[in-house]
Amino acid sequence: MDVDDLLSEAGRQALAAAGTITDAHRHPLRAAEHLRAQGIAPALAAAALTQAELRRKAVTKFGADAAVMLFTRAGLEQATRAAVATRRARRLAVAGVTSVADLGCGIGADTIAFARAGLRVRAVDADPTTARIAQANAAALGLPADVTHGDAVTTDLTGVDAVFCDPARRTKGGQRVFDPRAYEPPWDFVAALPARVPRTVLKLAPGIDHDLLPEHAEGEWVSIDGDLVEAAAWCGPLAETPRRATLISTATPAVHELTGTGGEQAPVDRPKRFLHDPDAAVIRAHLVAEFAGTIGGTLADPTIAYTYTDEPATTPFARTYEVLEHLPVALKRLRAALRDLDAGPLTILKRGSALDVEELRKSLKLTGGSPATIALTRIGRAPAVLLLRTAAGPAAAAG
Ligand SMILES: C[S@@+](CC[C@H](N)C(=O)[O-])C[C@H]1O[C@@H](n2cnc3c(N)ncnc32)[C@H](O)[C@@H]1O
Structure with missing residues (x-):
């Protein structure tokens, strides 16, 4: 595509026309026909339609600016x-x-x-x-x-x-x-x-x-x-600072930052009633210990980021769940326990477990009507399955 063609007067008109294409014309061939019917040359029509598509996609990154910007697919x-x-x-x-x-x-x-x-x-x-x-x-x-x-x-x-x-x-x-x-x-x-x-x-x-x-x-x-x-x-x-985790929330909107050395170790203790699953930025910045410090939390294994507290704690740095039960780890008994709960749509979190989430989901064959959330993890050396209820967090886990 020649960018200058799109920036010419004819190009501007083609972009404007492509931007007004309605859903009815979104099929590429129909959309191109629609533009050609307005006297726009085929190559320019194709380039303008590509830009219209990229501009629509770009709104999540650029908001209103996307409407006047040009893109390449890789560039976007x-x-x-x-x-x-x-x-x-x-x-x-x-x-x-x-x-x-x-x-x-x-x-x-x-x-x-x-x-x-x-x-x-x-x-x-x-x-x-x-x-x-x-x-x-x-x-x-x-x-x-x-x-x-x-x-x-x-x-x-x-x-x-x-x-x-x-x-x-x-x-x-x-x-x-x-x-x-x-x-x-x-x-x-x-x-x-x-x-x-x-x-x-x-x-x-x-x-x-x-x-x-x-x-x-x-x-x-x-x-x-x-x-x-x-x-x-x-x-x-x-x-x-040596390390920083920056969490941007578009809904509120708000920004939360956590800083630290990136080399600290959080205290390790028994698992407790509330499980906090830290944001990926906190984990990648190696700031789990600093995060745990903000809520007085402890880990159940020094290498797993799940952070536990006895009391509920509201934090922007993690999704928080209440641990309702420790479920059996063996497949048959786990399936029976989840069926007793009438579990159907299952959200599976995983840290420190080698289990394949999709394989497990298939093997469980749950048909119940109640959504449930479980975490596959380890407590010390022992594998564990925790039944959770979403308590709080920047965004509830998707089902
Ligand atoms: C990841 S993109 C930059 C994206 C940009 N920061 C933005 O937000 O729009 C990297 C760019 O580096 C360019 N690039 C790669 N090697 C280069 C070089 N040796 N000199 C100049 N640009 C180069 C590529 O063409 C590409 O557009």
Whole structure:
């Protein structure tokens, strides 16, 4: 697709027409016919329909901005959600950063947030179409940004206060590769950035090994409504704490942060009446001990994140359940116990158990009418099955 065709007057009209396509025309062939009937050239109609589809998908990441932005499919998938990009940009501004280089800017989600926070942005992307889109997106939102097509590796960093780099992760057979050596720009270049510009922020895959974070960097793990979305390394003077978990809730809306060393061990004790299942950001940031400290909780096994309290505790950092019963572990007896409860739709949580959740669900063959929640876990060395009732939490577990 030629981005400039979409930005021409004919392109604008095609985008506007594609945006008004109703459900009745959403079948690709009917939608294309509908646009062609309005005199729009076939190639432009196809490109505009793709954009209309991507804009609809992009609303969850970009809200109302999506309606004026352009995307590539990969660019949208890799783009930072606006809620995260905005927080990052504000944090840089508060830290006194006034200019930033965005290396590998994609369709410009972070570029836009930096510009909105008042930072001067020098953005670069190795893919010409993507770079053109980032440029067009900033312009469509009325934001100044210097976006060019180029290689991050040879981009001049003189004069910028800070660097942001969100490397692409190559995929193998559609699967994201977690090995940082698969990063583009290459990991060696990315890891050396803090030595060149101390105020560097790296956006990394949430599965990143803590050992790969640059020395003395703050590792931040971010979740939105319980979904872990990214990790970031805040380097040099930008590091405020060794580890941080940032939980963004869109419903309230609210943000909750937990900080700590990432190396503490929570006390271990018997399981208690309330089980708290920490948010993935807390677990990945290695802040379970700090979390347990906030509610006076203990673990039943030092390696399992379920945190227990005798008294109910309301916390934004976990989903909380009341433990109603310890059920038998053996399949036949477990099935009998769940049938006695008339259990049907079953939510199965699992930490520290090797059991396959779907296999178990099939083997249990429950046909009752009452929804039930169980946790497969371990208490010390012994496997355990706990019958739970949702007590509280940022979001109730889905059935
Ligand atoms: C994960 S995406 C960035 C997404 C962006 N932060 C956003 O939120 O929209 C990574 C981008 O890096 C670009 N890239 C990969 N290698 C590069 C290089 N050597 N120089 C510049 N850009 C590169 C890719 O084309 C891709 O668009």
